[in-house]
Amino acid sequence: MPRTRRDRRVALTKTRKKGLELKQHVIKDIRDNIDSYARVFVFNIDNARNKKLKDVREEWKHSRFMFGKNRVMALGLGRTVSDEYRENLHKVTSLIREIGRASCRERV
Numbered sequence: 209m210p211r212t213r214r215d216r217r218v219a220l221t222k223t224r225k226k227g228l229e230l231k232q233h234v235i236k237d238i239r240d241n242i243d244s245y246a247r248v249f250v251f252n253i254d255n256a257r258n259k260k261l262k263d264v265r266e267e268w269k270h271s272r273f274m275f276g277k278n279r280v281m282a283l284g285l286g287r288t289v290s291d292e293y294r295e296n297l298h299k300v301t302s303l304i305r306e307i308g309r310a311s312c313r314e315r316v
Contacts, residue, residue, distance in 0.1 A: 231283075234276045238284030238310075239293055241272050245312035250303040272312045278304055 242248065253261060256275070265273065274281065282301045286292030292301075304310060 231280050234280050235284040241312045249311045274310045
């Protein structure tokens with residue numbers, strides 16, 4: 209008799225989860241950018257594939273945009289005064305939780 213195909217678990221994708229190594233790399237990248245740039249801006253964007261973001265990226269070529277999960281970015285900057293990476297970065301962390309993304313820049 210043929211085997212039944214009922215109640216068989218079928219994977220719909222073959223993607224892998226992003227592990228701890230990637231998150232640690234994002235934290236290291238954020239901290240390196242904080243060291244190399246003078247200013248940090250926090251911004252919110254609804255659609256990362258639109259023309260307006262392309263225009264901003266073109267105009268701010270000398271800047272570094274950081275996209276990632278808000279909690280991972282908060283870990284990179286420091287959540288509280290005791291574990292912040294640099295002075296007053298815990299204030300930026302509270303903004304990232306509310307708004308979204310961050311950008312590092314030399315000029316205003």
